[in-house]
Amino acid sequence: MRSKLIIFFITLLLTTSAFCQIENLKWQKAYISFEKPDNIRQRNYSFESNNAGEFIKKSLVNAYWFFISDVDGDNCPFSPTCSSFFIDATEETNIFQGTLMFSDRLLRDSNPVKVNDYPRDKNGHYFDPASNYTLNQERIKYLPSTYLVVDE
């Protein structure tokens, strides 16, 4: 009876002291999500302006987003995408200058060797905001290609 009692106490002590050192919660199997994050920029389909030109421009871009881009998937290597760049460009300048900026963007997008020219955003896209192309030197924010853009 006594030996059983001693064994019981030893077991109790060992269990109590060993319990504190258990780190299984810290080291146990982690469940990682392998889902590809949704990189497509949040679409804004609303028509915010009463201007006829703005209405036509937004209709064209909305149609492109709805019928082509969203179906095609996240394929544009740039951030913002070319269609979003067009919207940003026209909002920052005017429809004429914005169209020229858009044309230049399409030419740059066609260049197959642009790897080292742009910084990357967190999704791996080339960060290329419209504000750098307004021809206003003060607005240019140069970032080296080694830079990772975390907050756009």
Place this chain on the structure above:
Amino acid sequence: MRKLLATLFLIPIIVSPQSTSFDFRSPQNIKLFADNLFCEGDYLRAVEEYQSIQNILRNDTINFKIMFSYSNLGLYQISNNSLQSIPGTSKFKCSADYLYLVNKFREDPKGLRVFHDMPLPPEIVERRQKLINISYFYDAEFNFDKNYILSPFNDEIDRQTVSLLYDLKTDPPYKSPALAGILSTVIPGSGKMYVGEWGDGITSLLLTGLFAFLAYDNFKADHSTRAWIFTGIGAFFYAGNIYGSVAAAQIFNARVDFEFSNGLKLFLDQENYFLPDYDFCN
């Protein structure tokens, strides 16, 4: 009996690691911990630990480390306020005075020049002059003689770096946006090649040339609808390539400015703002 012995043997082993007889929070131990944090570069927590024992140990090294830590954290005003805690007789007084100037420089490079006649020991005067000369690089108007700027720098590598920065400041390798635009008007894409964007330039030339050829070929074959469509696309890319060349030259110039300011910052970081070398961690 054996079981009893085994129990008695096990209990001290289990209880001993949980003993609280060791005073972890003694000032000496806090200092050791703070020194470790300081050497690891964790200045925020190091300064917190140093401040908890500052009034107990009354140590000049601790006071200087607090000042140094705040400076590295970018809290220059607080760092300079710590200068008062270092007495004139301290061996760190000279370094602390210079750190005060470095903090002023880091707050505003031009603001340092106010202290150009502050009485300091000769070795610190030379360091201050280096910082003052470097501060001129931050001015928009820069018309100093190269020899004057280089005069306080005796080390050959430093002289070469400052000389390079001087050349970049006085004659930055800017590209002309107007010339880039004109070149692309004459030969599509050549403006981009002029600013070093060879890939974009060749792409512009090929795409504009392709649509120009398609338009010409269709006009020649009397397919006027197709010809006009290709003309429109060609003109769209042609205009975009001229605009893009001007923008590319501006971005190139922004890159030159960025590389100059980045080079200046790297030089100052590498030289640690000409602060004396402290051997606190060995």
